[in-house]
Amino acid sequence: xxxxxxxxxxxxxxxxxxxxxxxxxxxxxxxxxVELVATCDLIEERAGSFAASYKELxxxxxxxxxxxxxxxxxxxxxxxDTALPxxxxxxxxxxxxxxxxxxxxxxxxxxxxxxxKRIAEVSQKTGKxxxxxxxxxxxxxxxxxKWAIDERKxxxxxxxxxxxxxxxxxxxxxxxxxxxxLQRIQSGGWTVIDSGAHFTDLVRYLFGDVASVSAHVTRFxxxxxxxLDGTTKEADVEDTWMAILTFESGLVGYxxxxxxxxxxxxxxxxxxxxxxxxxxxxxIFHGFQREAEILLRDGSTxxxxxxxxxxxLSLPGDEKxxxxxxxxxxxxxxxxxxxxxxxxxxxxxxxxxEEGLKSRAINNAIYEAGATGQTVTMQxxxxxxxxxxxSPINERYxxxx
Numbered sequence: 001x002x003x004x005x006x007x008x009x010x011x012x013x014x015x016x017x018x019x020x021x022x023x024x025x026x027x028x029x030x031x032x033x034v035e036l037v038a039t040c041d042l043i044e045e046r047a048g049s050f051a052a053s054y055k056e057l058x059x060x061x062x063x064x065x066x067x068x069x070x071x072x073x074x075x076x077x078x079x080x081d082t083a084l085p086x087x088x089x090x091x092x093x094x095x096x097x098x099x100x101x102x103x104x105x106x107x108x109x110x111x112x113x114x115x116x117k118r119i120a121e122v123s124q125k126t127g128k129x130x131x132x133x134x135x136x137x138x139x140x141x142x143x144x145x146k147w148a149i150d151e152r153k154x155x156x157x158x159x160x161x162x163x164x165x166x167x168x169x170x171x172x173x174x175x176x177x178x179x180x181x182l183q184r185i186q187s188g189g190w191t192v193i194d195s196g197a198h199f200t201d202l203v204r205y206l207f208g209d210v211a212s213v214s215a216h217v218t219r220f221x222x223x224x225x226x227x228l229d230g231t232t233k234e235a236d237v238e239d240t241w242m243a244i245l246t247f248e249s250g251l252v253g254y255x256x257x258x259x260x261x262x263x264x265x266x267x268x269x270x271x272x273x274x275x276x277x278x279x280x281x282x283x284i285f286h287g288f289q290r291e292a293e294i295l296l297r298d299g300s301t302x303x304x305x306x307x308x309x310x311x312x313l314s315l316p317g318d319e320k321x322x323x324x325x326x327x328x329x330x331x332x333x334x335x336x337x338x339x340x341x342x343x344x345x346x347x348x349x350x351x352x353x354e355e356g357l358k359s360r361a362i363n364n365a366i367y368e369a370g371a372t373g374q375t376v377t378m379q380x381x382x383x384x385x386x387x388x389x390x391s392p393i394n395e396r397y398x399x400x401x
Contacts (some may be wrong), residue, residue: 005343008077008101010068010092012041012050015106015332016083019133020050021355022333023340024057029326034340040065041397068092079343081336082106084131085180086187086194087397090115092131094122102129104339104349108197109133109356111188112390113364113381114399120353131339132356135331136198137191137205138338140302141288143323145278146206151314153223154294154307156275158207158251163199163284166258167265170223170239182225182235185396190237192217193256194250195285198254201288201351201359209252210362212377214241217370220260236307243366257284357382364390 007023009016023034036054039062041047041309046381055061065071072095080096082089083106090110096103105157109132110116115247123130136142148154180186187194202212223235245253269280275295282289292304312320324336342349365381368391382385387394394400 003344004033004068004317005340006037006075007340008038008040008071008075008080009036009050009083010040010071010080010096010338011083011106012039012046013043014083015133016050016081018135018332019081019083019336020053021188022330022336024053025189025328025330025333026326026337026340027057029328031326031337033344035060036062037077038065038071040068040071042066049091051093051295054298069095072101073140077101079103079129079340081133081339085113087180087185087393090118090399091397093119097122097126097128097130100126100128102131102339102343104129104131104133104335105356106133107201107356107361108188108193108360109353110362111193111397112393112399113357113384113387114394114401115397116353116360117355117384118399123353127145129339129342129349130353131342132351132353132360133332133335133339134198134351134356134359135335136199136202136286136289138157138323138331138334138350139289140308140312140324140329141290141292142202142205144308145304146286147311147314148294148307149206149273152310153275153294155271155273158271158273160251161203161253161255161269161271163254163269164256164258165267165284166256166261167267168221169259169263170221170235179225179227182223182237183233185287187237188393189363190239190356191259191285192238192241192243192366196257196363196366197360199239199285199287200362201255201356203245204359207249208245208252209358210245210365210378211248212246212375213243213365213369213381214375215241215366215369217241217261217367229286237377238370241366241370243369245362255284289316308372308374338356 039047039050053064081104082092093103120352240258242256271278279293282293294302368386369376371389
């Protein structure tokens with residue numbers, strides 16, 4: 001691989017803006033390992049805007065496309081960053097790798113377990129990287145908290161966690177570009193799979209693998225919308241759910257979101273261990289992004305801010321630079337650097353598709369436990385032995401074996 005990775009971006013709306021900001025931030029800070037050579041979006045103006053932003057900074061203008069297959073053929077990039085609606089993730093990732101490029105896929109990496117396994121299988125077959133774009137674990141707060149839990153045993157042996165968010169809300173589908181989020185066949189679901197992909201990866205990062213899941217998943221509120229074809233449809237994604245995650249370590253976690261429940265709102269994220277507890281001041285999806293308080297059995301307290309300071313002081317210089325290149329603590333920007341460096345050096349990203357699958361499958365386990373009314377094991381979910389909720393989606397996109 002040349003010193004500079006020739007990168008293309010497929011999908012220039014929504015989260016893609018954060019990815020573009022990451023590459024531009026790296027370049028501004030002196031990183032010369034990446035060159036944006038093409039942008040692609042069905043809305044040409046959006047792709048053009050990305051290209052213009054890159055040209056303004058570097059003087060070089062990427063080519064603009066509305067057809068990613070044409071882009072792959074004509075430009076032949078080394079690597080591709082994709083940020084598309086969920087149902088297109090596996091399709092685009094497979095096309096990219098089969099065209100000879102490495103790929104990073106915005107979370108959730110696949111709409112179902114089979115879709116994610118398809119990405120991983122093609123990665124293995126082609127020898128191309130398939131990286132999961134997951135930013136939360138890479139931020140300073142989660143890194144520091146994992147260190148505090150593992151190395152300082154800040155709360156002793158982890159025992160339970162409770163994470164809940166209750167208020168009346170609706171899925172994001174007001175703009176025409178977001179209609180797909182309201183339909184399970186295109187999104188796979190709402191908060192369980194979307195923002196929820198962040199939390200399942202975070203708790204796996206902090207506490208290890210999940211063994212089994214039980215859940216109740218439902219929709220209480222009606223929401224109709226006009227689809228892109230002009231027809232009126234009813235949203236069928238969940239607005240309320242409760243899940244219990246039992247980890248291989250013995251830790252048990254209660255994770256619930258109720259957006260179909262009018263009246264008194266409530267929210268909180270609490271982690272308990274044998275020596276004390278952690279109260280996260282953030283939400284149930286994006287952990288340790290603000291402040292947190294640790295309250296120990298003896299009544300003493302400390303803060304996430306203090307833990308972050310101690311953690312940074314504990315890191316050798318080379319490790320600090322690896323985890324937080326150029327002093328960057330924005331997880332999205334770090335995931336972009338991690339992907340490009342893996343391509344450039346021939347290494348592996350922190351979250352290849354196989355690792356992303358393990359976190360991602362927890363979300364599908366919640367849907368399957370809700371659909372069957374049974375406690376499901378993660379092994380059965382990963383082996384595709386339970387697919388009641390996923391089957392219609394797999395059939396729609398030709399993922400049935």
